[in-house]
Amino acid sequence: MADNQIFCEKCDKPAVYLDREQGIHLCRNHLKESVEDEVRRYLKTIRLPETLGVAFSGGKDSTALLKVLSEIRSELPCRIIALTVDEGIEGYRQDTIKAATETCLILGIPHEIIRFQDLYGYSLDHLVSGSERNACTICGILRRRALEVLAQKCSISMIATGHNQDDHAQTALMNAISGDVNKVFTGYGSSSWYAQRIKPFVCVSEKEVTLYALLNGLFRDLPECPYAVSSLRGEVRTLLYQYEKNHPGAMRNAAQCEENIRAKLGGTYQQEAYKTCSICGWPGSGIICQVCMVLGKDTHLNPMTKEK
Numbered sequence: 001m002a003d004n005q006i007f008c009e010k011c012d013k014p015a016v017y018l019d020r021e022q023g024i025h026l027c028r029n030h031l032k033e034s035v036e037d038e039v040r041r042y043l044k045t046i047r048l049p050e051t052l053g054v055a056f057s058g059g060k061d062s063t064a065l066l067k068v069l070s071e072i073r074s075e076l077p078c079r080i081i082a083l084t085v086d087e088g089i090e091g092y093r094q095d096t097i098k099a100a101t102e103t104c105l106i107l108g109i110p111h112e113i114i115r116f117q118d119l120y121g122y123s124l125d126h127l128v129s130g131s132e133r134n135a136c137t138i139c140g141i142l143r144r145r146a147l148e149v150l151a152q153k154c155s156i157s158m159i160a161t162g163h164n165q166d167d168h169a170q171t172a173l174m175n176a177i178s179g180d181v182n183k184v185f186t187g188y189g190s191s192s193w194y195a196q197r198i199k200p201f202v203c204v205s206e207k208e209v210t211l212y213a214l215l216n217g218l219f220r221d222l223p224e225c226p227y228a229v230s231s232l233r234g235e236v237r238t239l240l241y242q243y244e245k246n247h248p249g250a251m252r253n254a255a256q257c258e259e260n261i262r263a264k265l266g267g268t269y270q271q272e273a274y275k276t277c278s279i280c281g282w283p284g285s286g287i288i289c290q291v292c293m294v295l296g297k298d299t300h301l302n303p304m305t306k307e308k
């Protein structure tokens with residue numbers, strides 16, 4: 001055995017992970033246990049419905065979340081369905097959809113898929129052709145609606161997403177950069193139209209999530225989305241890693257800051273009331289919702305046009 005071997009703080013097994021903020025080393029079993037306990041703690045604060053949807057891209061975060069939920073499913077009062085959106089991204093989505101399907105089969109979790117091509121009549125590749133720089137914005141708007149349509153089809157009123165602590169920190173910084181205070185509250189208002197979103201990995205770092213997937217044999221070397229390179233999130237991510245390296249705990253503080261703002265102002269902040277889109281009838285911030293803006297205002301060509 002090597003002299004410089006480091007051991008777990010909780011047992012005598014070799015450590016695989018160092019929590020730099022707390023200065024604690026954990027072995028593979030205790031790392032897995034700590035991730036699962038964090039999710040248990042989070043879910044205890046939520047009133048779960050009969051069926052919980054899991055937004056499942058097939059990537060490492062949602063795969064790790066699905067694995068945790070399958071590990072603790074006997075403790076949960078609900079059944080789980082994995083929900084996947086196929087945006088139609090050549091050279092990327094085929095592999096991740098295949099991985100998602102395989103993972104659901106391994107874990108024995110029902111799996112539903114919705115495709116941009118079927119819902120909107122076009123793939124994301126087609127819609128962003130010539131304006132690739134806006135791909136993530138367009139993708140985000142259309143994917144949110146697609147997930148919602150799929151949730152409604154499956155009678156799902158709550159969706160768990162795999163967003164981890166690092167994602168929350170990045171979102172907080174991106175919202176600060178955009179200067180739009182409304183974004184701090186977006187998605188936290190109440191609307192009977194939309195399924196409630198929950199984020200069981202909110203206190204779990206990206207590193208822990210990745211290791212969890214890896215240690216459970218569920219980490220796959222999947223291709224990156226070709227549009228990710230141009231995203232602001234990528235730049236913010238690099239910046240935050242540097243801060244965390246130099247100032248352990250910075251990521252957690254950044255991740256919690258919006259939650260703290262919402263907790264302090266939530267009762268007093270007046271969110272703008274939803275309007276009804278004149279094309280599709282879904283709620284939105286204007287008389288034409290963002291989805292119909294993206295798809296074009298011509299109601300004859302827009303597949304989202306409500307049935308008369």
Ligand code: SF4
Nearest residue numbers: 135136139225227228
């Ligand atoms: Fe969509 Fe952007 Fe994510 Fe690609 S990187 S899947 S375009 S949000």
